[in-house]
Amino acid sequence: MRYRHRFRVRASATAVADFHSRSASMAAITPPPLIVRMHRAPERLGEGDTMDFTLWAGPIPLRWVAQIAEVSPEGFTDRQMAGPFARWTHRHRFVRITENETDVVDEVEAALKRHPFWGPIGLLMWAGMPLLFAYRGWKTRRLLGGKE
Numbered sequence: 463m464r465y466r467h468r469f470r471v472r473a474s475a476t477a478v479a480d481f482h483s484r485s486a487s488m489a490a491i492t493p494p495p496l497i498v499r500m501h502r503a504p505e506r507l508g509e510g511d512t513m514d515f516t517l518w519a520g521p522i523p524l525r526w527v528a529q530i531a532e533v534s535p536e537g538f539t540d541r542q543m544a545g546p547f548a549r550w551t552h553r554h555r556f557v558r559i560t561e562n563e564t565d566v567v568d569e570v571e572a573a574l575k576r577h578p579f580w581g582p583i584g585l586l587m588w589a590g591m592p593l594l595f596a597y598r599g600w601k602t603r604r605l606l607g608g609k610e
Contacts, residue, residue: 465570465591469599472607475558478566479535481606482554483507488515490605493597495520509533512543522583528552537567547584549573566602568595 471478481487485503492498496519503513507530517524526545530538536557542550555567570591574584
């Protein structure tokens with residue numbers, strides 16, 4: 463399965479990359495009613511770092527461990543090491559448009575687990591991707607661009 467989302471924010475590519483390199487930013491751009499509880503992650507994400515967190519989807523705790531790779535000023539990749547999917551790779555790219563405009567491009571490749579509980583949970587999560595990323599775009603624009 464593949465998903466792609468792109469949005470523009472009124473901020474420099476450096477500011478966008480800096481924002482996304484902070485592990486706390488994940489909770490800041492996660493839509494309610496989802497709740498992120500970080501168990502372990504460095505304040506700033508770098509090559510080889512891991513994020514260990516629980517994503518609460520209502521009463522369902524989704525424990526997730528992701529490893530950060532391919533870190534550059536233009537983006538990074540997080541790969542699920544443990545979690546609700548059989549495979550999950552999320553590439554975050556920051557494309558400079560002008561000095562003060564940047565496109566954020568999210569590309570996700572995933573595979574569902576063949577499991578009677580986790581398979582349907584993953585499918586429901588996948589179905590919610592358009593809403594999740596629409597919220598993330600809106601919230602990122604508000605936090606970095608000051609409006610919208």
